[in-house]
Amino acid sequence: MSGKQRMTRERWIATAFELLLLEGPKVIRVDRLCTELTLTKGSFYWHFKDLAALKSAMVSHWRQVTRSELISSATADGQSPRDLVLKLFEAASLRQPGDHAATMASIAIRHWAGADPAVRRDLADADNERLAFLTTQIRAAGWSGAEARSRASFLNAALIGLEQLAGEPAQTPTNLSGVIDAMLAPKAGSQA
Amino acid sequence: MSGKQRMTRERWIATAFELLLLEGPKVIRVDRLCTELTLTKGSFYWHFKDLAALKSAMVSHWRQVTRSELISSATADGQSPRDLVLKLFEAASLRQPGDHAATMASIAIRHWAGADPAVRRDLADADNERLAFLTTQIRAAGWSGAEARSRASFLNAALIGLEQLAGEPAQTPTNLSGVIDAMLAPKAGSQA
DNA sequence: ACCTGAACACCGTTCAAGT
């Protein structure tokens, strides 16, 4: 995990994520990262202005990843809206038990957003991007206008909740298709 | 906000919540609370073992409040399951713009849970209690067994997400009844 | 019982000096 090669911002960021996922939010501290990488604090402060800058960079990185995941699923041809949405939900909720990974990242990022406007912007961008994707899919399923948007923001909220519950399998839905069908299916006895 | 009366754990907790809601998670620090209350740190450490103990006490308090809210709504007579569930969702998502109140509390609590098993227990208890309530309502709406539980955990996840998005009205559903009806209504052409 | 004030410890941050 450490090494003798020269350091880059990316390696600091990657290490910070590893520690966050393994040991929780308390662990993102300068000297903790330094002992992990067998470096001194001066090295850290050459790459980052301060701890907040590292966190901000972690969020930017996370934002890139979620963005490209969204794009790759949006461009997957030949999938029904239902399947695309379902895939998003499976990614958010189906993790191995005890895997606090994305759970911790998601929670930490929303927490940091409360103290840092730059983080808040990245997070809002990511949320809006996913919301737009969901809205598109629900429109494609036959809903239009405000109702599609309303349902999409509900699904988006559910995704946020599921990401944070991913470590607790007892609290996650056993039948994701069921709820997604319920949200996408046209009203009984109404327009297609 | 401060005063000359003797201090109690409850006043520390209340002040900590006020600061959290007004100024974000960074503000829960011993000397920040002390200047707010014109007291010295020794006073804080007479009431609490350390900062983690304050946070833990905040979570216990929050847990009491959410618990009693749930009970009072569960015992409201003459309301349909639909109305009871809707009321929960309105409470979670309809806050005045810029009111980061419950938003910050919800996020902070989930963040602290990552570092403190006692917090994690309180949080899991609260989640499970709400999940049980939702499951009951969905059963009452005509769904049975595993499917009711699955739908309830989806609704619970949505509630968590909505609590955290409450500060961003652009991202919350405009038609909550619509999504709730979709989740509670029996399948088109199936058992009641 | 509850609080003050000073001491100490830890860790974030800076910086001059090294390669």
Next chain:
DNA sequence: ACCTGAACACCGTTCAAGT
């Protein structure tokens, strides 16, 4: 360009002494 090592500052924590 990238890092070390030591210094400093901030804030969490302790504790003897006060009321």
